[in-house]
Amino acid sequence: MEKAKEAIKENSMIIQKNMLAKQFHELSQARELGRKVVYTFVPGNLTELILSFDMVPVYPEINALQNGMRKKSGSYIKDAEKIGYSEDVCTYVKCDIGMMLNGNIGPTGEKLPPPDLLLLSYTGCFTFLKWFENLEKMYPGVPVAMLHTPYQEDGKIAPEQLSYMVRQLREEVIPKMEQVSGKKYDEARLKTMLKRSAEAEDLLVKILESAKNVPTPIDAYFAGVYYIGPIFTAFRGTADAVEYYTELWSEVQQRMKLGLGPVTPEGEIKEQKFRLVVEGPPNWTNFREFWKIFYDMGAVIVASSYTKVGGVYDMGFRHNPDEPLESLSKYCMGCYTNMNLPQRVSMLEGYVKEYKADGFLINSIKSCNSFSAGQLMIMREIEQRCSVPVGFIESDLVDPRYFSYANIKNRLESYFQMLEQRKAILTEI
Amino acid sequence: MSELINILKECEDLAFDLHFTAARKWKAEKAGRILTGYLPVYVPREIIHAAGGLPVGIMGAGDRKQIIKGDAYYQSYICHLPRGVIEMALDDNLDGFDGFIFPAICDCIRNLSGMFKLSKKGSFQRYFDYPQNFDPLTGGTFYREEMQKLIDDMVKINGAQVTTDKLNKAIALYNRNRELIETIYNIRQEYPWRLSAVDTYHILRAGLVIPVERHNEMLERVVQIISKERGNPMDNIRVVVTGSFCEQPPIGLIKSIEMAGCYIVDDDFMLGSRFIKSAVDDATADPLGALTAAYITQSDFASFYYDIGNPKGKRLAQLVKRRKADGVIFSAASFCDPALLDRPQMQKECDEAGIPHINFQYHESTGQFKVIKEQAGTFSDSIKLWV
Numbered sequence: 001m002e003k004a005k006e007a008i009k010e011n012s013m014i015i016q017k018n019m020l021a022k023q024f025h026e027l028s029q030a031r032e033l034g035r036k037v038v039y040t041f042v043p044g045n046l047t048e049l050i051l052s053f054d055m056v057p058v059y060p061e062i063n064a065l066q067n068g069m070r071k072k073s074g075s076y077i078k079d080a081e082k083i084g085y086s087e088d089v090c091t092y093v094k095c096d097i098g099m100m101l102n103g104n105i106g107p108t109g110e111k112l113p114p115p116d117l118l119l120l121s122y123t124g125c126f127t128f129l130k131w132f133e134n135l136e137k138m139y140p141g142v143p144v145a146m147l148h149t150p151y152q153e154d155g156k157i158a159p160e161q162l163s164y165m166v167r168q169l170r171e172e173v174i175p176k177m178e179q180v181s182g183k184k185y186d187e188a189r190l191k192t193m194l195k196r197s198a199e200a201e202d203l204l205v206k207i208l209e210s211a212k213n214v215p216t217p218i219d220a221y222f223a224g225v226y227y228i229g230p231i232f233t234a235f236r237g238t239a240d241a242v243e244y245y246t247e248l249w250s251e252v253q254q255r256m257k258l259g260l261g262p263v264t265p266e267g268e269i270k271e272q273k274f275r276l277v278v279e280g281p282p283n284w285t286n287f288r289e290f291w292k293i294f295y296d297m298g299a300v301i302v303a304s305s306y307t308k309v310g311g312v313y314d315m316g317f318r319h320n321p322d323e324p325l326e327s328l329s330k331y332c333m334g335c336y337t338n339m340n341l342p343q344r345v346s347m348l349e350g351y352v353k354e355y356k357a358d359g360f361l362i363n364s365i366k367s368c369n370s371f372s373a374g375q376l377m378i379m380r381e382i383e384q385r386c387s388v389p390v391g392f393i394e395s396d397l398v399d400p401r402y403f404s405y406a407n408i409k410n411r412l413e414s415y416f417q418m419l420e421q422r423k424a425i426l427t428e429i
Numbered sequence: 430m431s432e433l434i435n436i437l438k439e440c441e442d443l444a445f446d447l448h449f450t451a452a453r454k455w456k457a458e459k460a461g462r463i464l465t466g467y468l469p470v471y472v473p474r475e476i477i478h479a480a481g482g483l484p485v486g487i488m489g490a491g492d493r494k495q496i497i498k499g500d501a502y503y504q505s506y507i508c509h510l511p512r513g514v515i516e517m518a519l520d521d522n523l524d525g526f527d528g529f530i531f532p533a534i535c536d537c538i539r540n541l542s543g544m545f546k547l548s549k550k551g552s553f554q555r556y557f558d559y560p561q562n563f564d565p566l567t568g569g570t571f572y573r574e575e576m577q578k579l580i581d582d583m584v585k586i587n588g589a590q591v592t593t594d595k596l597n598k599a600i601a602l603y604n605r606n607r608e609l610i611e612t613i614y615n616i617r618q619e620y621p622w623r624l625s626a627v628d629t630y631h632i633l634r635a636g637l638v639i640p641v642e643r644h645n646e647m648l649e650r651v652v653q654i655i656s657k658e659r660g661n662p663m664d665n666i667r668v669v670v671t672g673s674f675c676e677q678p679p680i681g682l683i684k685s686i687e688m689a690g691c692y693i694v695d696d697d698f699m700l701g702s703r704f705i706k707s708a709v710d711d712a713t714a715d716p717l718g719a720l721t722a723a724y725i726t727q728s729d730f731a732s733f734y735y736d737i738g739n740p741k742g743k744r745l746a747q748l749v750k751r752r753k754a755d756g757v758i759f760s761a762a763s764f765c766d767p768a769l770l771d772r773p774q775m776q777k778e779c780d781e782a783g784i785p786h787i788n789f790q791y792h793e794s795t796g797q798f799k800v801i802k803e804q805a806g807t808f809s810d811s812i813k814l815w816v
């Protein structure tokens with residue numbers, strides 16, 4: 001049994017590890033191999049389109065979070081502050097700028113190539129705009145393709161928003177990609193990729209929805225960030241991604257069959273005492289310690305909003321090869337932080353109910369206005385609509401100065417006590 | 430002279446009347462009138478006017494209202510403005526408003542629109558998305574559709590007919606408003622002692638809460654009065670203040686800068702009233718097209734406006750030159766990502782252009798100005814020493 005469990009864990013992880021190693025290697029060789037490099041953002045990314053031009057994407061947020069996990073972000077942030085970036089602003093931006101100031105050495109220790117194109121797909125976060133305006137000045141002469149994604153103001157994607165997006169893709173983004181890559185737009189190739197994207201997306205949804213089971217075979221937040229990795233970044237649309245999700249789904253099915261819980265760095269969670277829905281990104285600088293607090297308390301995360309920043313596939317969206325540009329546009333507009341607050345609340349309310357959660361917790365990130373502004377109202381709404389205990393903790397993505405272990409642990413312990421008491425009362429009734 | 434004092438007093442009262450008494454009175458005078466509140470920075474007020482509405486600028490509670498409930502809605506690391514606005518919405522300050530517009534300047538304002546939606550404040554709560562694509566057919570079409578949504582929201586309430594004629598008239602009124610404000614800035618550039626920065630601030634801010642016709646009358650009189658010599662010149666340096674386009678600095682801060690020996694010859698405090706830099710066509714068969722063209726081609730530089738190809742720092746340096754200013758004060762609200770993320774690059778541009786600068790952060794209810802005054806004083810002294 002122990003052996004089987006380790007084998008299950010290793011397989012999908014090994015596949016992902018190899019995919020990442022290959023990608024970083026390709027990046028470090030991009031110049032030699034004549035591959036053009038596109039810097040772009042995770043939410044609303046156009047990975048398939050980039051890959052269809054044989055270009056390689058780089059996601060500054062991913063570098064920042066990996067630098068956070070590898071304890072490098074603290075000094076990068078300080079270096080950015082030394083040249084005038086305020087303590088108050090998004091630490092992803094400062095971490096990225098600090099990394100550039102230090103030679104643009106990526107998280108794996110290999111030098112990252114400079115961009116040939118800055119693709120400003122500006123979805124769900126205003127800071128993206130500021131971030132690339134800054135990068136553009138640091139890489140003078142590098143073309144910028146702007147894709148302004150309209151916000152889902154009315155809680156839906158309006159036809160005029162869709163035509164605005166498609167027009168920008170046709171007239172701004174694709175011509176710039178053609179110019180930089182020296183290749184023509186190949187719609188047939190894009191369609192093949194979008195078909196693979198949809199296959200992987202189907203599998204991801206099954207994996208995420210497996211958490212509706214009691215006990216859940218996955219953790220949809222801490223482990224969830226690994227699960228979304230390939231599909232939210234450079235691999236969507238590739239055969240590698242389909243292979244990864246096929247493998248992961250078979251592992252999850254196996255765990256369900258055996259009645260096993262999520263695998264964590266500390267081992268398998270034996271007793272699942274609390275099922276939670278979490279809103280907000282995790283902290284990366286102390287990720288493992290953070291996760292362990294939940295593990296120690298027997299808390300599993302059954303659904304999270306963070307695993308939807310790169311697409312809300314569980315709400316039905318799939319990339320569609322039959323309408324490639326429309327589908328890319330809808331994808332960009334559909335990402336979680338591009339949804340209006342009432343939509344966000346309804347989605348979270350649905351999660352608490354459908355995933356039979358005992359509680360709702362917010363990890364509020366100092367850096368991120370896109371997520372954080374309005375969260376206290378979200379919390380009140382969920383409390384009223386779902387009648388479950390709500391909790392609130394604060395940290396930052398990659399600034400270690402804002403992760404106070406003792407503080408967070410204390411707060412979480414009180415929160416879990418509250419959940420415990422409520423469970424006891426409910427059992428008595 | 431006493432006429433100016435009266436105007437200034439009236440403007441000061443209007444600027445900080447957080448119950449918007451004048452606006453409510455205007456609405457009560459005639460059936461079908463509506464009040465449309467808008468958050469910073471810019472909305473084409475012309476369309477509100479043409480739809481029988483009064484555009485009312487909601488610039489936050491400043492240091493004029495104690496924030497109690499608002500703090501329960503916002504974490505400490507979010508700027509101050511939205512918590513003041515929520516406090517006002519939860520109290521009775523915004524009662525009587527028919528709808529609200531939230532321009533696309535940052536994620537705080539964007540999410541605030543959702544908070545208003547969830548609390549069902551007003552008949553409409555519209556996020557007004559500025560296109561960041563400036564092709565007339567792409568971004569232009571989008572902008573026009575955004576304006577149309579606003580018109581539809583208002584017409585749903587009062588059934589107004591928004592005609593070409595009404596739009597052209599509104600454009601003409603706001604053209605005049607912008608022209609008069611620019612004239613005041615031009616006079617102040619040469620003779621800053623004739624009207625203090627604080628008085629200028631009150632005059633402009635008052636214009637956000639009263640009908641444009643009335644504001645234009647006031648501005649005409651102010652221009653006439655300050656076209657003649659008044660006050661005494663001081664040995665002050667001239668500065669441009671930038672970064673305060675949304676959450677407003679407290680009056681004490683503006684006063685401190687002046688008292689420390691700096692004439693403020695340009696600023697972005699009421700950027701929305703000055704955002705369109707030249708006259709919009711007011712005799713056109715397509716006024717929405719004219720307003721679109723104004724946004725696309727005649728906008729000022731701003732932190733919420735995509736600047737590739739037309740960098741803000743360069744435009745700031747040009748402004749400094751045009752206003753014959755000695756330096757720049759970067760003054761941004763704490764936790765204001767748009768302003769603060771622009772600052773390093775803009776400072777770099779200033780350095781390259783040989784423009785001295787200092788910076789500080791504030792929040793709208795800051796009460797202590799000693800440090801800022803000292804900083805501005807040292808800045809002024811150092812410039813006087815070297816110029």
Ligand code: SF4
Pocket residue numbers: 061090091092093124125126127128367368369370371397
């Ligand atoms: S504000 Fe939030 S979403 Fe935007 S770049 Fe920073 S961390 Fe990402």
Ligand code: SF4
Pocket residue numbers: 508509510511534535536537538675676762764765766767768
């Ligand atoms: S002060 Fe800055 S961050 Fe705050 S609402 Fe205004 S623009 Fe947004």
